[in-house]
Amino acid sequence: MKILISNTSNLAIYEQIIRQIKDAVIAREIQEGEMLPSIRSLAKDLQISVITTKRAYEELEKEGLIYSVKGKGFYVTKQNMNMLKEKKVQMLEEELGKLAAEWKKAGLTKADMTDYIEVLFEEL
Template sequence: MQIIISNSSKEPIYEQITSQIKSSILAGNLQEGTALPSIRQLAKDLKISVITTKRSYEELEKAGFIYSIVGKGSFVAEQNLEVIKEKKLKVIEDQLNAVIINSREIGLSLEDLQDLLNILYEE
């Protein structure tokens, strides 16, 4: 499992870890039951505080992406990918609605908005 931490990101380090692990799970790179590195090992590997990695794992556990067994470690939880994808789709729809409202306010045409989306999507 490879996690890349950006010190120049505005996103806190624990959120960077959380989002990268979530993405790996959703992409199928981390399968159900896969053991994650221990909190201490991950902190050592990333050269960050144990408190930071602990917070990431706690957030992942609250969201149902992982589960922990005392003395054994943390593991990837079973995922209902359809439910997760549906939730993500709803978030995307909400964000696109906000983009459409903002675009209309400044008089951006649908064609210009589509061109912008195509350019950003290709990056």
């Protein structure tokens, strides 16, 4: 699992970590029962505060995405993939709504946006 932190993102660093771990679980890059990097190890790798990493792990644990074993570390829980995907779709819908509003403010049409999205999908 590779986590990348962006200094230009509008998201807080701990939120970037949470999002990337969730995405990795949805994409099955991280499997049920797999151990995550330790809080200290991840903080060192990302060159961030241990407190930031701890906050991300605590939030993921509250959401039931991971669990901790005292003295051993954090592990991925068995997931309801449909629920995770639904949460991801909901988040993407919100982001798309914001983007659509920006396109409209820029004087672009729905057809312009649709054309652009089609081009992006072809490039993937």
